[in-house]
Amino acid sequence: MDDHWQAQARIGTAVSGQTLAHWARVNPRSLEETGAAWLGWVLALIRSERRRSRDQAAAFYRLYRAMETGHTLPPLSGEHVGEATTLGELREEWADQAGTVRAPEPDDGQTIVLEGFDWPEEPTEAHDRAAVASLTSQGPARVREAAREAQEAPVEARGRLDGSGFLQELDEAAQSAGRTAAMAADREALRAGRDLIDRASAQDRRVVGWARVTDGDPCAFCAMLASRGAIYASRATAAGGGRRKPVGSSDGRRRANRRPRVALEDLTRYHNGCHCQTVPVYSRTDFMTPQARDFDRQWQEVTRGLTGAEARRAWRRHIESSR
Template sequence: MAAYQLAQEALAAEFSGRWAEALAAVEARQIAGSLTELEAAYVAAIRESAAASYALSIAFYRLVRALETGRVVGGPGYRPGASLGSLWVDFNRATGKRTGSGPSTPLPVDTRNPFPAADPAREARRAAEAFRHQVADRVERHERERPAREGSAALDDPELVAWEREFLESLKTGGSGAGGMLVQDGGRDAVHIALQDDPGAIGYYRKTDDSPCYFCALMAGRGAVYKSKRTAAFGAHPHCHCQAVPIFSRRYQLPAENDKFTRMWRDFGGGSLADWRTYYRTTTKT
């Protein structure tokens, strides 16, 4: 599981790096006239990394399912005669690391394909919307403020330079957060939709990173979430690295972090989400 989560985080980081490079190639004064090129680079980077996230998640789902049920599921990437050994090879290739191996005995096959088909048009719309909110709208506001900020100041005026630097940093941070979420959603959606449509799956649990926000800690503290229409949404957010880990047997074991967050919620004793946020931040600082 750690290798899977780290690989998903690496894909988001890879996107963020490409976005930072695209921004670095344009000066702040030129960004308003470069939005078309920046959007094209932004959307292309998201779609490329999201496709890798999708493939990684399918390899992960198929491997976990086979390990827990002894059966392999069909769908994208399935190869006839698949074994635990070949599934580990596929997963290792997707993560870029050698994390496990298994026998080469072919597994029984469930031919049902629970994985969602790629929807390039939807992905492009979501990426374009993220760009509009996190980049284009910020640029528009920045350009409206520019005349008043510049006045008669020299281009190297420290306050003006700091203002431009802060603006560029907001584009980098906001664009990276929204785009990185969409990148990992390529895989998160694949897992979450598959487990809803897979008769062999019974639910999932939320695996957080090392320092989750108060919301993700609360969601992880729920423990196992059994599939139903009510639990059909995962609830990721910008800069979130949580993953849905599918469960195929009642004999699952939750990570220690989930148990810790469950105990924290119990000790909290109830209250509003804002109260929980304060309690969580205070508790995790001690």
């Protein structure tokens, strides 16, 4: 699973860097023209990288499902490949999509049965609308708002609008907007891969739950989500935070510092710059990765004796201090 979020992160980080580099062509004093040109260029880049994210996510899904269940899904391309494949072939596909080199594994020859499945189509127009809205609000709109506030300020407080002080502040606002827009582009580039896993797993009859896997530097909320392991046995119980009581635990002991309830919509929500992923779970035994167990231990220690908002504040301070 770490290989998956890291491969997706490489896509997002590359898009972020290119977006920020191209932002240098945006002139705050001719924002309509240069901002529109920047938006068109970045949107074309994001469309291309969304396809990469989606193809990569499908390769991960096929390999991960095979290793968890001994069964997998047909290729995303729809190409007919027979009734079965092997773990080795699925690993080759993943390595090709992720751009990595893999070493041979002893079980490469294991037969994996292909099950019938119709992959969901990407809602391209909806994804384009989301990208335009996000990029515009985080980039040009921020510059426009900074200019408007400066123009509406009292003259004695701001000086001449063509003065060096005003122009410097406008350039600083543009630089800040470029950074936030680059982070938004990162998220939009990964939208298709995340959406594919979310929608495919909703149709996958073998999926029994979902879990959050964080990147290497999660925010407090993402770390809290990961600490819960597999909490959703079905979408119907998601809003109730349906994690089973851990074996050997005491309801009374855990009630004081229980984690906040979260809905599946929270589990699949990502902030700008976030490289976390949500993965399907195929076993009804308690799903706790080493990372999840570590976050679970930290939560119990940091929030001991605290409840509600106090527990959340303590957790946020703990995570932020360690980032």
